Amino acid sequence: MQKILVEGGHVLNGKVRISGAKNSAVALVPAAILADSRVTLEGLPNISDVYTLAQLLEEIGGSVSWDAGQTLHINPENMISMPLPNGKVKKLRASYYFMGAMLGKFKEAVIGLPGGCHLGPRPIDQHIKGFEALGAEVTNEQGAIYIRAKELIGARIYLDVVSVGATINIMLAAVKAKGRTVIENAAKEPEIIDVATLLTNMGAKIKGAGTDVIRIDGVPTLHGCRHTIIPNRIEAGTYIIAAAAAGKEVVIDNVIPQHLESLLAKLREMGVTIKESDDQLYVSPGKKLKSVDIKTLVYPGFPTDLQQPFTTLLTRAYDTGVVTDTIYSARLKHIDELRRMNATIKVEGGSAIVTGPVELEGAKVKASDLRAGAALVIAGLIANGITEITGLEHIDRGYENMTKKLTNLGAKIWRENMTEEEIRQFQNS
Numbered sequence: 001m002q003k004i005l006v007e008g009g010h011v012l013n014g015k016v017r018i019s020g021a022k023n024s025a026v027a028l029v030p031a032a033i034l035a036d037s038r039v040t041l042e043g044l045p046n047i048s049d050v051y052t053l054a055q056l057l058e059e060i061g062g063s064v065s066w067d068a069g070q071t072l073h074i075n076p077e078n079m080i081s082m083p084l085p086n087g088k089v090k091k092l093r094a095s096y097y098f099m100g101a102m103l104g105k106f107k108e109a110v111i112g113l114p115g116g117c118h119l120g121p122r123p124i125d126q127h128i129k130g131f132e133a134l135g136a137e138v139t140n141e142q143g144a145i146y147i148r149a150k151e152l153i154g155a156r157i158y159l160d161v162v163s164v165g166a167t168i169n170i171m172l173a174a175v176k177a178k179g180r181t182v183i184e185n186a187a188k189e190p191e192i193i194d195v196a197t198l199l200t201n202m203g204a205k206i207k208g209a210g211t212d213v214i215r216i217d218g219v220p221t222l223h224g225c226r227h228t229i230i231p232n233r234i235e236a237g238t239y240i241i242a243a244a245a246a247g248k249e250v251v252i253d254n255v256i257p258q259h260l261e262s263l264l265a266k267l268r269e270m271g272v273t274i275k276e277s278d279d280q281l282y283v284s285p286g287k288k289l290k291s292v293d294i295k296t297l298v299y300p301g302f303p304t305d306l307q308q309p310f311t312t313l314l315t316r317a318y319d320t321g322v323v324t325d326t327i328y329s330a331r332l333k334h335i336d337e338l339r340r341m342n343a344t345i346k347v348e349g350g351s352a353i354v355t356g357p358v359e360l361e362g363a364k365v366k367a368s369d370l371r372a373g374a375a376l377v378i379a380g381l382i383a384n385g386i387t388e389i390t391g392l393e394h395i396d397r398g399y400e401n402m403t404k405k406l407t408n409l410g411a412k413i414w415r416e417n418m419t420e421e422e423i424r425q426f427q428n429s
């Protein structure tokens with residue numbers, strides 16, 4: 001087991017290249033199950049979620065091979081319908097996409113309940129509602145979801161909650177169903193468009209991805225293709241926030257600025273200078289940052305996945321900022337750790353009230369989830385002294401080479417093995 005150490009106070013400067021989007025990658029990889037020949041995915045991020053999904057493909061008989069660590073060839077020809085009740089499916093959230101993809105391909109799926117970040121309750125009732133509407137019978141037997149259909153028939157499905165996972169999962173299950181499926185109140189995240197683009201390249205007929213009504217006309221077969229993933233807007237947002245907190249002049253490369261409008265608007269309100277070009281952003285913090293309030297919303301609103309890193313930035317800003325997460329109201333586990341580092345944050349009525357500016361102090365802290373990890377790394381960059389961060393398995397689920405990318409920007413950040421005593425303490429905490 002390893003920990004990250006950060007020596008605070010080194011100014012970030014230079015250029016950082018953003019990797020492929022995690023939340024696309026984790027759907028594109030299972031989507032390949034639906035094809036009858038080789039799918040090649042280019043620009044995948046080097047993160048543990050992607051590796052775990054590739055291993056799951058192998059468990060069901062697929063063959064996978066990597067070129068240069070970023071291009072994944074998936075041959076689905078020998079895949080078979082096989083239960084995946086436990087094991088790797090618990091390591092990440094997106095294993096739920098094996099439900100839609102295997103249902104679409106084999107008319108059945110047995111998958112354990114997914115893992116992923118602990119952000120409070122994360123039900124999958126809308127996914128199940130969609131599968132049932134398409135004609136599947138769904139049961140939960142000892143923690144695994146059994147999904148079986150004699151045939152899948154297109155249906156009109158209204159999502160009671162706007163859900164990224166349910167929207168993509170229903171698309172995966174519906175692309176080979178008979179007739180037309182309409183998903184109403186669909187999520188509109190860029191990753192949904194990316195998955196629809198892959199499926200369309202495979203021969204699927206999908207209209208409206210990126211709007212709240214998606215129409216899918218089922219086709220009998222899907223073929224292999226080549227697809228290049230979109231850049232990771234959440235990783236980009238994390239480095240933009242790091243640059244606003246600890247930077248001088250930072251260029252974020254391989255980014256689609258339109259995917260980050262809500263974040264950029266808030267940063268400009270705070271006094272951060274941001275210049276946009278085609279696929280780059282230039283970020284330079286003003287002399288004095290001004291606090292703002294943020295409320296997370298579904299896309300194109302402020303993303304919940306940037307709420308925790310943004311909270312760290314507010315410790316640097318003058319006055320009081322209120323952070324409210326309407327997607328995951330319990331996504332607050334980073335707060336206690338930031339307080340250990342001297343942050344002034346009160347939690348009232350489910351919102352975090354951050355008063356700044358304060359000088360953060362290096363401390364030993366634990367990443368309870370992926371974005372808490374990012375929030376603590378940014379805190380370490382601006383804190384006095386050394387910050388030690390454990391819980392790196394969360395960070396590695398979503399950030400490719402974070403220490404290397406930050407080192408290239410001028411940070412003093414490195415990984416070290418934990419001692420046996422530290423591992424014992426970490427496991428008991």
Ligand SMILES: CC(=O)N[C@H]1[C@@H](OP(=O)(O)OP(=O)(O)OC[C@H]2O[C@@H](n3ccc(=O)[nH]c3=O)[C@H](O)[C@@H]2O)O[C@H](CO)[C@@H](O)[C@@H]1O
Pocket residue numbers: 023026093094121122123124125126127128161162163164165166187304305326327328
């Ligand atoms: C792998 C992946 O893409 N993860 C992202 C995805 O997670 P995920 O797909 O799990 O998140 P959803 O968009 O489904 O969840 C949004 C909200 O809907 C609720 N809900 C969801 C499904 C359901 O069946 N019933 C229900 O009540 C959730 O509890 C949550 O409050 O979108 C989240 C919200 O942008 C992001 O934080 C995650 O990074």
Ligand SMILES: C=C(OP(=O)(O)O)C(=O)O
Pocket residue numbers: 022092093094115116117305370371398
């Ligand atoms: C919550 C996240 O991921 P997941 O849904 O994969 O747990 C995230 O990326 O911040």
